[in-house]
Amino acid sequence: MSREVRVAVFRPDDERLRDAVELLDSLGATPVPDPMLAVEPTGAVPRDDADYAILTSKTGVELVADAGWAPGETALCAIGDSTAEVMRERGYAVGLVPDEFSSIGLVEALRDRVPGARVEVARSDHGSVVLTDGLEAAGGYVHETVLYELVRPPGSGESAERAASGELEAALFTSSLTVEHFLGAAAERGFRDEAIAGLNDAVVGAIGEPTRETAERFGITVDVVPEAADFEELACAVVEAAAPTYHE
Structure with missing residues (x-):
């Protein structure tokens, strides 16, 4: 990988988040786990x-x-x-x-x-x-x-802070609610606009059209929507877009 790719992932804090972190590690990316959903x-x-x-x-x-x-x-x-x-x-x-x-x-x-x-x-x-x-x-x-x-877990929002500081290369939104909760966490910390700007300098993936539509309604530009609503496909496409593999 030509550069570090810090990727925010918002899955619930259970095996889904652990599997996501493991997948991103295997792709050579640096996971930024920030659960935005709790049951x-x-x-x-x-x-x-x-x-x-x-x-x-x-x-x-x-x-x-x-x-x-x-x-x-x-x-x-x-x-x-x-x-x-x-x-x-x-x-x-x-x-x-x-x-x-x-x-x-x-x-x-x-x-x-x-x-x-x-x-x-x-x-x-x-x-x-x-x-x-x-x-x-x-x-x-x-x-x-x-x-x-x-619901949004207490303490969520590290990814929003990183986005606002320009410290994210990518983000993986898996539902409209993860978008809304990300923005809620950013607003709670006082830098909603800066977090949106940071995402727009990064590669943003949405798992499907409804999620893309929600993100874009709030001013977040979505770069990747996989053909199938599959997290692994989403993650692979976003990491590749954030740090393309160059072949001589």
Whole structure:
């Protein structure tokens, strides 16, 4: 690598952050771990009398499994392969994973199945209305259960301080909420505008279009959006863009 690449990563402080740090280390970058999301369970569990139940995250699966939730005859849907994998590990049969791992992809996959059906959506308090509104528009009777709230951890914001000081070469945003919490942490420390300017001098990656749109709405220029909403693909592309490998 031709220069040091300090990369801010905002994943929750669990194995996702540890795996991200390990990946960035393997790419020759210097990780700047700064968790911007923490999970606060609500204690709620999904209904067990729906025709379809949708789980949108690994965290949600673990919470319902730990609570002993049994879906009965409900057909289970996962928003992507990683969620589906955890569902199977926890003993749930996965009936549907959309080709496109997104709310839009789920709506398209279920559009012809949900008219007149009861659809349970179990997720965080920051779930997109694209999913619930889309399923209702398709004719489903939608009920949403908030399994957990996503909050900004106390003390977060080291990455914002580094960005404001010009000490970041890259940043990896994995959701709209990580963007919002990054800016909240920067504002709390009194240098929101400087942090945005610092990011705009760095290489910024967003895991998908909704995250990119959120960042750009706040004045953050996004340089990299991977074809697949995959963290490893995002990290590799951003590190390569921040410090290209030159071949003679």
